Amino acid sequence: MSMVTINDMAFVCIALFTILSALGMVLSRNIVHSALALIMTFIGVAMLFFHLDAGFLGLVQILVYAGAISVLIIFAIMLVMHGEPNQTNRFNPSLGTHLWGAYIALLMTAGLVAAIWFSGLPEVKGRTVEDAVGLLAELLLGKYVIAFEVAAVLLLLAVVGAIILARGVEEK
Amino acid sequence: MIGLTHYMILSSLLFGIGVYGVLSKRNAVAILMSVELMLNAVNINFVAINRFINPDQVVGQLFAIVVIVVAAAEVSVGLALIISIYRHRKSVNLSDFNLLKW
Amino acid sequence: MEHLFTDTAYMLTSWMVGLGIKPVWADLILLVVQWAIIIAIVTVNVIILIWLERKVSGFIQERLGPNRLGPFGAFQTIADAMKLLTKEDIIPSRADRWIFMSAPLLFIVVAVMLYAVLPLGKDMAVVDLNVGLFYFISLGSLSTICLLMAGWGSNNKWSLLGAMRSVAQMISYEIPLAFSLLGVVMIAGSLNLGEIVNAQNRYWFILLQPVAFLVYFIAATAELNRGPFDMPEAEQELTAGVYTEYTGMRWALFFLAEYTNLVAVSALAATLFFGGGQGHWLPSWIWIIIKTYLIMLVFMWMKWTFPRIRMDHLMAFSWKVLIPVSLANILVTGLGIEFFRGMGW
Secondary structure: OOOOOHHHHHHHHHHHHHHHHHHHHHHOOOHHHHHHHHHHHHHHHHHHHHHOOOHHHHHHHHHHHHHHHHHHHHHHHHHOOOOOHHHOOOEOOOHHHHHHHHHHHHHHHHHHHHHHHOOOOOOOOOOOOOOHHHHHHHHHHOOOHHHHHHHHHHHHHHHHHHHHHHHOOOOO | OOOHHHHHHHHHHHHHHHHHHHHHEOEHHHHHHHHHHHHHHHHHHHHHHHHHHOOOOOHHHHHHHHHHHHHHHHHHHHHHHHHHHHHHHOOOEHHHOOOOOO | OOOHHHHHHHHHHHHHHHOOOOHHHHHHHHHHHHHHHHHHHHHHHHHHHHHHHHHHHHHHOOOOOOOOOOHHHOOHHHHHHHHHHOOOOOOOOOOOHHHHHHHHHHHHHHHHHHHHOOOOOOOOOOOOOOOHHHHHHHHHHHHHHHHHHHHHHOOOHHHHHHHHHHHHHHHHHHHHHHHHHHHHHHHHOOOOHHHHHHOOOOOOHHHHOHHHHHHHHHHHHHHOOOHHHOHHHOHHHHOOHHHOOOOHHHHHHHHHHHHHHHHHHHHHHHHHHOOOOOOOOOOHHHHHHHHHHHHHHHHHHHHOOOOOOOHHHHHHHHHHHHHHHHHHHHHHHHHHHHHHHHOOO
8 A cells, every 4th residue: 555645645536626616516506606616627637637738728718718708707697697696597496307417417327336336447557758748739720730720610610609699689 | 447338437527417407407508507517528538548548649639629519619609699698688597488388 | 146045045955955955845945945035035126116116106296206115205104004903894794705805815915925926036037937937927917816706796787898808908918918928938949938038139129029029018018007007996987996995915915916916017128128137247136126117117108108998899809909919919920930940040
């Protein structure tokens, strides 16, 4: 039984932070509190990326998710809020639907966890690569350039579509 | 020792919490937020497998970046849809979107 | 003199290792000491800057600034700080307490975190990240959430409106900020701030990337919510916008964070465009201080010279002018690099 290193304790802290934020997000009755808990979850996931030696990806996660998508979500929440803030995010009214949802989610999670635990994943130590940014750039513009271009077109479509949808069609 | 198993279990727990959020909320924006949570869980999986199995090629991180891009596009279009529905129905409660019900 | 701080750090760690502490813990203690020094630098700089801003604005507006307390009014800031500390701490009754109280704290935390990668001299960055510049840009985008929290937590229409305007402005100007720095990264070939400084051995990047510096300067002014872009917190339009409900020390924390951001952004400009730290016969950390203060003087000069820009003009300027200009800059930089490499430069 090897010693518990600082690395492991850091992982446990980050994992606890992320899971508690995610639970806070789904269990909160106030949708603005949900959104803020979601931001904490995003930052927790970014810290996990840093722990996995994916520094660039962690910063992309903070920049895109915590910096931009969260702002989009909070803007949309404020634009469509109707009524008291702490009534905005209640669970399904009928207890039956609510419990069915929890049951299905628990079943699925239990199945996934059991599959992972009993599948005997190799206990590899894992190496790290030094210049992830350079390698990413070579892959992105070399072997996976089609994915890159398609992602760019997708973003363009999303921007144009979102503007048209949110602005509405004017009656001529 | 923290290995691949721990990361995958963490990501499946996050995924399960996201599924619970999707199934049991009735605010459309809250459901969208739970979908984002599920996408994040999948990203953790990609990066963890990349680091532990094959770190010389950073394909896992590359795919995680593509997933982040797709999630950003989906969130913007989804929120635009919700705002435009709110203009007509004056509500984002899922039980009020019942025009197609028989 | 040049290696004053690096030698002190080395002596500290070797003394601690000599006492029998493991190297890991010695490094951790050194990190805590560096953090304390950064907090001291931030605080001293903000005190000097507030006085400097009032004096500079006074000179530009042909009046004396504060000149009663101390020589040239130098103790005015300390008197203001004491006044703010003794003010009553009011939290609106229907405000969301936790969000209201934590917004200024998070703002200042994000602002101080920017200093972790700045090279304050030669080999004097606290953490020499390989993706240092990208870290800077990411944390800059994190401060928008803090303003939204401040605006929402105040339970006040003016605050919410000011917060939304401010966040819309900050998000719009993040894009030209990041794009303008990409030209510098292309020439230097790395995101590491130390390597970017070293790549300016022959020519400072201000000569190679003047358009990028201009775009960066304008975008940074808008990101800091100051200068001609301070519509979201304008006293005449929005009754202090986001900061309406904040009194005493909480308001002071917001201003502390704004000035901290200003120093960080100026130091980054000095590092990226003016070869920060490089210079003859003065140690590198004195050169960084001089260059940062000169750039901050230009920021203040711009604030007190131009009138405030209207909100829709502001957004149109970012999306329709700055983004195409910065994209064109990236294109020209790429072509230029290939051309000069082909010529064997």
